[in-house]
Amino acid sequence: xxxxxxxxxxxxxxxxxxxxxxxxxxxxxxxxxxxxxxxxxxxxxxxxxxxxxxxxxxxxxxxxxxxxxxxxxxxxxxxxxxxxxxxxxxxxxxxxxxxxxxxxxxxxxxxxxxxxxxxxxxxxxxxxxxxxxxxxxxxxxxxxxxxxxxxxxxxxxxxxxxxxxxxxxxxxxxxxxxxxxxxxxxxxxxxxxxxxxxxxxxxxx
Numbered sequence: 001x002x003x004x005x006x007x008x009x010x011x012x013x014x015x016x017x018x019x020x021x022x023x024x025x026x027x028x029x030x031x032x033x034x035x036x037x038x039x040x041x042x043x044x045x046x047x048x049x050x051x052x053x054x055x056x057x058x059x060x061x062x063x064x065x066x067x068x069x070x071x072x073x074x075x076x077x078x079x080x081x082x083x084x085x086x087x088x089x090x091x092x093x094x095x096x097x098x099x100x101x102x103x104x105x106x107x108x109x110x111x112x113x114x115x116x117x118x119x120x121x122x123x124x125x126x127x128x129x130x131x132x133x134x135x136x137x138x139x140x141x142x143x144x145x146x147x148x149x150x151x152x153x154x155x156x157x158x159x160x161x162x163x164x165x166x167x168x169x170x171x172x173x174x175x176x177x178x179x180x181x182x183x184x185x186x187x188x189x190x191x192x193x194x195x196x197x198x199x200x201x202x203x204x205x
Contacts, residue, residue, distance in 0.1 A: 011054025038068030056082030064152035
């Protein structure tokens with residue numbers, strides 16, 4: 001039986017430890033990386049088969065982390081755990097690339113079931129944000145993977161030089177991406193981007 005490599009990202013240290021114990025106790029998963037951020041995860045030595053993002057820590061924006069990871073690991077299935085059982089937030093994550101969203105009040109079995117389903121290329125047993133009738137299309141979904149990264153960092157209040165350092169690109173490149181984002185989002189400045197993010201509950205989620 002093949003053992004699947006899992007990368008844990010974000011969450012409190014005790015939460016990451018509990019998830020590691022849960023996964024490895026099955027004998028089907030091996031946690032090869034336990035990263036505190038997407039930046040650290042990008043330097044993984046062993047290629048993962050599954051990304052598992054714990055969004056229980058309110059100090060970190062899980063959507064920003066997801067966009068960073070989707071840029072670096074676009075083909076990998078991603079499982080979100082630890083968030084509220086809120087359909088709107090779940091839809092945000094699914095639209096940005098996660099394959100399954102398991103809320104914080106779900107059972108341990110639900111986490112294992114979702115991880116197993118994703119690795120076998122089967123859909124996890126939950127509604128999809130893409131198919132939810134009341135899921136309104138939002139313009140940030142149409143941004144490219146890199147533009148999404150820049151969008152979430154700018155709306156969190158980071159400066160252009162700070163974003164450039166995080167993404168390891170030039171400040172001039174960030175400025176170009178910012179101009180493209182403003183045009184696509186029909187916004188005039190960063191303040192309008194932040195207002196949009198706040199209005200649609202994209203901050204600190």
